[in-house]
Amino acid sequence: MIEAIPADVRSLQLFEGVADETVCNLLRAGYDQSFPPLVTLIQEGAPADFLHVVVEGMVELFAGTKDREATMAVVRPISTFILAASVRDAPYLMSARTLQRSRILMIPSVNLRAAMATDNRFARNVVLELAGCYRSMVRHTKNLKLRNTRERIASYMLRQSRLLGNVPGFILPVEKRILASYMGMTPENLSRALKSLAEDGCKIDGQRVIITDRPKLEALAGLSPLLDGPDPEASQAGVSLPLPATDARIA
Amino acid sequence: MIEAIPADVRSLQLFEGVADETVCNLLRAGYDQSFPPLVTLIQEGAPADFLHVVVEGMVELFAGTKDREATMAVVRPISTFILAASVRDAPYLMSARTLQRSRILMIPSVNLRAAMATDNRFARNVVLELAGCYRSMVRHTKNLKLRNTRERIASYMLRQSRLLGNVPGFILPVEKRILASYMGMTPENLSRALKSLAEDGCKIDGQRVIITDRPKLEALAGLSPLLDGPDPEASQAGVSLPLPATDARIA
DNA sequence: CGAACCCTTGACAGAAATCAACTAAGGTGG
DNA sequence: CCACCTTAGTTGATTTCTGTCAAGGGTTCG
Numbered sequence: 001m002i003e004a005i006p007a008d009v010r011s012l013q014l015f016e017g018v019a020d021e022t023v024c025n026l027l028r029a030g031y032d033q034s035f036p037p038l039v040t041l042i043q044e045g046a047p048a049d050f051l052h053v054v055v056e057g058m059v060e061l062f063a064g065t066k067d068r069e070a071t072m073a074v075v076r077p078i079s080t081f082i083l084a085a086s087v088r089d090a091p092y093l094m095s096a097r098t099l100q101r102s103r104i105l106m107i108p109s110v111n112l113r114a115a116m117a118t119d120n121r122f123a124r125n126v127v128l129e130l131a132g133c134y135r136s137m138v139r140h141t142k143n144l145k146l147r148n149t150r151e152r153i154a155s156y157m158l159r160q161s162r163l164l165g166n167v168p169g170f171i172l173p174v175e176k177r178i179l180a181s182y183m184g185m186t187p188e189n190l191s192r193a194l195k196s197l198a199e200d201g202c203k204i205d206g207q208r209v210i211i212t213d214r215p216k217l218e219a220l221a222g223l224s225p226l227l228d229g230p231d232p233e234a235s236q237a238g239v240s241l242p243l244p245a246t247d248a249r250i251a
Numbered sequence: 252m253i254e255a256i257p258a259d260v261r262s263l264q265l266f267e268g269v270a271d272e273t274v275c276n277l278l279r280a281g282y283d284q285s286f287p288p289l290v291t292l293i294q295e296g297a298p299a300d301f302l303h304v305v306v307e308g309m310v311e312l313f314a315g316t317k318d319r320e321a322t323m324a325v326v327r328p329i330s331t332f333i334l335a336a337s338v339r340d341a342p343y344l345m346s347a348r349t350l351q352r353s354r355i356l357m358i359p360s361v362n363l364r365a366a367m368a369t370d371n372r373f374a375r376n377v378v379l380e381l382a383g384c385y386r387s388m389v390r391h392t393k394n395l396k397l398r399n400t401r402e403r404i405a406s407y408m409l410r411q412s413r414l415l416g417n418v419p420g421f422i423l424p425v426e427k428r429i430l431a432s433y434m435g436m437t438p439e440n441l442s443r444a445l446k447s448l449a450e451d452g453c454k455i456d457g458q459r460v461i462i463t464d465r466p467k468l469e470a471l472a473g474l475s476p477l478l479d480g481p482d483p484e485a486s487q488a489g490v491s492l493p494l495p496a497t498d499a500r501i502a
Numbered sequence: 503c504g505a506a507c508c509c510t511t512g513a514c515a516g517a518a519a520t521c522a523a524c525t526a527a528g529g530t531g532g
Numbered sequence: 533c534c535a536c537c538t539t540a541g542t543t544g545a546t547t548t549c550t551g552t553c554a555a556g557g558g559t560t561c562g
Contacts, residue, residue: 063393065473070396072389084382084389093389116375123374124367130381131335137388138323138335138344142314144395145321145435149518177540184396186519191542206541222316400550428508437551442510457509 008055008078009105014125022119030107035098042096048085050106054078057102060178061094071181073140074099074174074239083130086112099174139228140238144184147222150193150200152183154221156239157202159228161211169210174239182239259306259329260356265376273370281358286349293347299336301357305329308353311429312345322432324391325350325425325490334381337363350425390479391489395435398473401444401451403434405472407490408453410479412462420461425490433490 009015015023032055035041041052044063052059054075061073061081072094075081085092086109098104116123143152156179164170172179180190194204200220201213211217260266266274283306286292292303295314303310305328312324312332323345326332336343337360349355367374394403407430415421423430431441445455451471452464462468 063389063397065397065475068397070393072392072396084385087378088382088386090382090386093386093393116378117371120368120371120374123371123378127338127367127374127377127381130378130385131339131341134335134381134385134388135339135341135344137385137392138314141323141388141392141395142321142344144392145323146314146316146319175540187541188520188543189518195542224316426508438509439511439552440550446510 009053012053012078012080014080014129015122016125018119018122018125022115022122026107026111026115027105029111030105032103032105034101034103037098037100037102040095040097041104042082042092042094044092044095046092048082048088048090048092048109050108051080051083051086051112052096053080053105053107055103055105057104058099058174059096059102059104060099061096062181063094069181070184071178071239073136074178074182076173080129083126083133087116087126087130089113099178136238149183149185149189150197151221152185153190153193153197154200154202154217155228156183157197157209157211158214158217158221160209168212168214169208172207172209179239260304263304263329263331265331265380266373267376269370269373269376273366273373277358277362277366278356280362281356283354283356285352285354288349288351288353291346291348292355293333293343293345295343295346297343299333299339299341299343300360302331302334302337302360302363303347304331304356304358306354306356308355309350309425310347310353310355311350312347313432314345320432321435322429322490324387325429325433327424331380334377334384338367338377338381340364350429387489400434400436400440401448402472403436404441404444404448405451405453405468406479407434408448408460408462409465409468409472411460419463419465420459423458423460430490 009027010023031050035057041059054077056077059075059081060071061075062069062071064070073081075096081096082092082094084090089109112126116126143155147155160170160173161167174182176190176194177187180187183190185193197204197217197220198212201211201216203210203212260278261274281301286308292310305326307328310326310332311322312326313320313322315321324332326347332347333343333345335341340360367377394406398406411421411424412418425433427441427445428438431438434441436444448455448468448471449463452462452467454461454463
């Protein structure tokens with residue numbers, strides 16, 4: 001299995017500069033599995049026995065009470081998730097389910113912590129990764145508190161555009177109902193708000209998004225590098241397309 | 252100055268089990284200063300040159316756009332803040348100001364990172380601290396997304412009560428307007444909601460809070476260990492009184 | 503004593519959730 | 533291949549919630 005995931009997983013920021021021995025030990029202890037869509041990988045509240053890495057596919061992190069549910073992030077390759085619970089040996093605070101057929105690498109938390117103890121560079125990489133996750137969550141929270149729905153949507157569209165190289169058009173990477181939940185609104189509200197954004201420089205047709213008036217949209221979003229970040233930083237940066245993916249840009 | 256902060260700072264989780272030499276180096280490189288109330292310690296967007304530690308007093312972390320502002324957390328002794336920006340050498344995502352006269356220990360980020368490189372135990376402590384901060388922020392976000400205003404307030408009151416040992420009565424640790432901002436609502440709304448909570452088992456008179464019907468209040472809050480956490484975990488766990496403070500409990 | 507400032511209260515406007523109905527697309531099984 | 537079912541998305545009507553504006557009480561501090 002080490003041979004099966006050579007470049008992709010090895011190129012994780014988490015493993016950058018780390019001794020091959022450390023990485024190999026982690027990978028040997030881990031499991032590499034494929035899951036169909038809509039499989040629950042993690043139940044919030046369960047003990048965090050494994051660090052998860054999305055190698056292929058797409059995973060939703062969500063949380064809920066008995067009658068409500070909220071999407072917290074969508075993780076795309078190659079990224080880790082629930083690192084914090086793993087290193088603390090604490091219960092998961094979020095559940096995870098596959099949105100597509102996904103290939104997941106699972107590394108036992110025990111081995112993760114052992115690797116941190118023996119390999120200082122790896123420990124520091126974990127620090128950087130966690131700090132990125134933290135900052136990503138801070139941004140998300142700031143977004144929720146400081147912007148209203150239309151502003152959140154506008155900023156999301158601009159962020160997507162930037163991730164693809166400031167393209168004027170792209171395809172939404174996830175279903176709208178998930179987007180709505182991620183941004184803290186109902187699907188109905190998202191639908192209406194999307195329609196109304198046409199007046200502010202952003203037209204939506206199905207999954208296709210076209211930014212028709214960037215300055216106007218930026219004015220609405222009140223775009224700020226502190227809220228939206230010039231850098232992706234974290235692996236789980238939210239509901240985003242972190243890579244200039246093959247077919248996401250449409251214009 | 253090392254002599255001036257022996258037990259308190261040394262007892263930080265961050266320094267637990269760390270070699271005296273590492274700690275001394277960090278403290279020698281740091282500055283220990285007192286600030287009057289309402290001094291801005293950190294401006295969001297500025298480079299993170301120092302890790303900050305609240306030794307005495309109280310510090311508010313907040314974020315804002317030009318016309319809006321939101322309290323993100325209130326930090327009380329003995330706790331660190333903006334650790335994530337420090338280790339990543341990235342701009343602060345939040346501003347910080349003193350709410351009371353406060354004693355702040357500032358450790359240069361450069362030294363922090365150097366200590367991580369030379370002392371593995373310290374690096375792992377940073378991991379744990381950051382993971383705690385992350386989880387704390389996740390909880391805060393879940394709170395915002397999954398509960399409405401009255402539920403958020405009810406759960407806050409129950410959490411405060413628990414931190415003081417499940418006392419039925421206590422004094423609010425911060426001004427209501429800050430509480431309101433922290434919980435994502437306007438002061439007017441908080442005021443009205445607090446009044447209405449009398450029907451649900453929680454009476455408020457000025458700064459004094461008395462839980463009159465705990466089961467009823469818990470039912471309203473939908474209290475769950477995953478949302479509210481049995482453990483404080485992070486140093487900046489929000490707007491809370493993490494210690495059984497001298498005069499906070501009133502009943 | 504006056505000036506801020508926090509908090510509260512009321513009236514109102516605006517935003518968002520809810521409920522319900524309908525369309526469209528994709529998958530299943532006959 | 534088609535009828536059927538499920539589900540995402542949209543739209544409209546309505547209610548509920550929340551923010552805004554305005555005013556007044558109380559406290560602290562110079």
